[in-house]
Amino acid sequence: MISHCMKRIRICCETRSIQVQCRDLVRQYTANRYKTTVSPNEDSDxxxxxxxxxxxxxxxxxxxxxxxxxxxxxxxxxxxxxxxxxxxxxxxxxxxxxxxxxxxxxxxxxxTSDDKSGEGNAILDVERLNQLLDAEELNKTQLIQRIQMLLRPSTSLxxxxxxxxxxxxxxxxxxxxxxxxxxxxxxxxxxxxxxxxxxxxxxxxxxxxxxxxxxxxxxxxxxxxxxxxxxxxxxxxxxxxxxxxxxxxxxxxxxxxxxxxxxxxxxxxxxxxxxxxxxxxxxxxxxxxxxxxxxxxxxxxxxxxxxxxxxxxxxxxxxxxxxxxxxxxxxxxxxxxxxxxRKVLKLHPVLAPVKVALDMGRGATLELRQVCEGLLQEFLDAGISAWPGSIDTTSSSVEKLNTKYDEMGVLFTMVIDENTLESGLLQVRSRDTTLREFKHISEVTGFLLQYIRAAHNM
Known part of the structure; x- marks a missing residue:
């Protein structure tokens, strides 16, 4: 890549518009060009x-x-x-x-390491290169020599x-x-x-x-x-x-x-x-x-x-x-x-980045939020990655939330509502089976830890 840069620089130096052309070269050297685009409607792909x-x-x-x-x-x-x-x-x-x-x-x-071969990939100091290109007192030969020294790979990646x-x-x-x-x-x-x-x-x-x-x-x-x-x-x-x-x-x-x-x-x-x-x-x-x-x-x-x-x-x-x-x-x-x-990202339980998402019913009270925050902290203390869905203030239906979490690969969704305050029960939905069951709030941390441990032995 460095030899290719030097050839281009020599060509650019044939005219005094070298500053503009060399800057284009630097952009090509330091930036990547990408062509593909993502279309959310291409469900067939x-x-x-x-x-x-x-x-x-x-x-x-x-x-x-x-x-x-x-x-x-x-x-x-x-x-x-x-x-x-x-x-x-x-x-x-x-x-x-x-x-x-x-x-x-x-x-x-x-x-990085010291490059004694002279064939490594140099760490390019773009700021220093721009200073050289702005130096009007340098003639073509001097400019080429300075750039060659700058591009010499004394340090390689x-x-x-x-x-x-x-x-x-x-x-x-x-x-x-x-x-x-x-x-x-x-x-x-x-x-x-x-x-x-x-x-x-x-x-x-x-x-x-x-x-x-x-x-x-x-x-x-x-x-x-x-x-x-x-x-x-x-x-x-x-x-x-x-x-x-x-x-x-x-x-x-x-x-x-x-x-x-x-x-x-x-x-x-x-x-x-x-x-x-x-x-x-x-x-x-x-x-x-x-x-x-x-x-x-x-x-x-x-x-x-x-x-x-x-x-x-x-x-x-x-x-x-x-x-x-x-x-x-x-x-x-x-x-x-x-x-x-239905799109589901069924990542292995051990790899899944989020094990559980916590949500509350509409019109959540301060007491519900306190329970939710306490349970989130309990998950974090146990080393269970949790998604605080309760902070989402937009009113989404249960089905939309389930769709969102399935696409994120979340293993379980737990819903805390008024019934939780009365009986201590909350609803637990599985990503892989879509089945819902009720568990006592005191049991859910142990349930998740046991599930994850079992997944290690699958």
């Missing part, structure tokens, strides 16, 4: 429908840029429910990797989380008494190319780098593939839409002997959610200057340079996959026996 639900249901911030980034599996501006879903997904990924083996340790690495783990490897050898196997896990931002244009956008990744004996690396790749596919399917409404496939030899990354992709079948085709690579020892040796003695570990009685198994998961694309997988379009009759289509 489940993807368009889902993206509209994402905006209406507070998952993704309004604006075409954010919608397009989310659809492409990149970071965007998430709304309250989107952030909660992402947090739940990352938490479950982390727990699954950490609990699967006792020898997995968490680390954190920087998103990471494009994966693997390198940080390889660099930290030797620091933690004493922690494991130089014994294999062990792994380093991390979650964080990585900067990916958008449409091959050279522009970089953020994506949230989860990474496991597993160091193992050379003689067992193939078995470890099979082991992690099996475990990871089970994990992806655990939270799916339609597990068969998640699958794994071997990477053909002509598509293997440099230094990798084998590769596996875990993919999701979107309506437009399969997209990769997670890559698993058997990388050998080449990259580890290269990272540590080829000094074998520094990085050797014990494999039984032998000293060996470990082989590397890497697992990298795109968590933004994973959110899109799970939401697509959970969207159901159901036919239902209303009170007048009129057939209509």
């Amino acid at each position: 489940p993807t368009r429908m889902l993206l509209q639900l994402c905006v209406d249901g507070y998952y993704v911030a309004p604006g075409q840029v954010h919608i397009d980034l989310f659809e492409r599996g990149m970071c965007c501006n998430y709304g309250p429910l989107g952030m909660e879903l992402k947090k739940n997904l990352l938490e479950q990924w982390w727990c699954s990797v950490k609990r699967s083996r006792t020898q997995v340790f968490g680390i954190s690495t920087l998103t 990471r494009t994966n989380l693997l390198q940080g783990a390889l660099e930290q490897y030797s620091s933690w050898l004493e922690l494991v008494n130089r014994r294999l196997p062990f792994g380093l896990a991390e979650t964080g931002l990585s900067f990916q190319s958008l449409d091959g244009s050279g522009s970089r956008v953020e994506a949230t990744y989860a990474s496991l780098v597993w160091f193992c004996s050379p003689r067992s690396s193939s078995q470890w790749l099979d082991h992690w593939t099996r475990l990871r596919l089970q994990w992806w399917r655990k939270f799916a409404l339609a597990p068969s839409e998640f699958s794994s496939r071997d990477v053909p030899e002509d598509e293997l990354q440099e230094g990798a002997s084998r590769g596996v992709k875990i993919v999701y079948s979107f309506p437009w085709g399969q997209e990769t959610l997670e890559n698993l690579w058997s990388r050998g020892d080449y990259e580890l040796l290269q990272t540590h200057g080829g000094v074998r003695a520094k990085i050797q570990c014990r494999d039984g009685r032998k000293l060996v340079v470990p082989h590397v198994i890497s697992v990298a998961s795109n968590m933004d694309r994973s959110m899109m996959a799970y939401m697509h997988n959970s969207l159901q379009l159901l036919k239902k009759h209303d009170g007048k026996q009129k057939l209509y289509q």
Whole structure:
């Protein structure tokens, strides 16, 4: 991208209108162009429908840029429910990797590093570039030289989380008494190319780098593939839409002997959610200057340079996959026996960003509001995410509220009314069954906790 910028800048410098043209170049370098649009009426297209639900249901911030980034599996501006879903997904990924083996340790690495190759992606100082373009005393040659210096990538943005783990490897050898196997896990931002244009956008990744004996690396790749596919399917409404496939030899990354992709079948085709690579020892040796003695570990009685198994998961694309997988379009009759289509975001109970929404009947009294606020606080204290529907002052029918919460993926809706004050009973409606039942207000927190715990074992 930087070399492309310099070619364009040289062309612009042929005229003294360079300031205007270079500023256009900066805009192209720093801004993304998006073409797709969301039409809320395109009910025949489940993807368009889902993206509209994402905006209406507070998952993704309004604006075409954010919608397009989310659809492409990149970071965007998430709304309250989107952030909660992402947090739940990352938490479950982390727990699954950490609990699967006792020898997995968490680390954190920087998103930037010193770039000695001169081929990295520079962090562009737009303010400084504008100052150069405004400097009338600079001639064409001087301006090109200054811009070249500014664009020289002395600092680069990471494009994966693997390198940080390889660099930290030797620091933690004493922690494991130089014994294999062990792994380093991390979650964080990585900067990916958008449409091959050279522009970089953020994506949230989860990474496991597993160091193992050379003689067992193939078995470890099979082991992690099996475990990871089970994990992806655990939270799916339609597990068969998640699958794994071997990477053909002509598509293997440099230094990798084998590769596996875990993919999701979107309506437009399969997209990769997670890559698993058997990388050998080449990259580890290269990272540590080829000094074998520094990085050797014990494999039984032998000293060996470990082989590397890497697992990298795109968590933004994973959110899109799970939401697509959970969207159901159901036919239902209303009170007048009129057939209509019911949209339900049936996210797994563990991933669902909101477990319960609290509402009150019309004309709520101060006493009802106090009861509602007290119950909300009880949910928060128990770690149950709750939606304060009671703060909505617009008068909506019960059916409209249920439709809204179903599209948001809320597990349960609870209604507090005058009957609650008299008998302590409130109405509980399930998203998945639409059945309503009455429970005592003293029992609902325990009921929700028990339901969520049971969902973990599903």
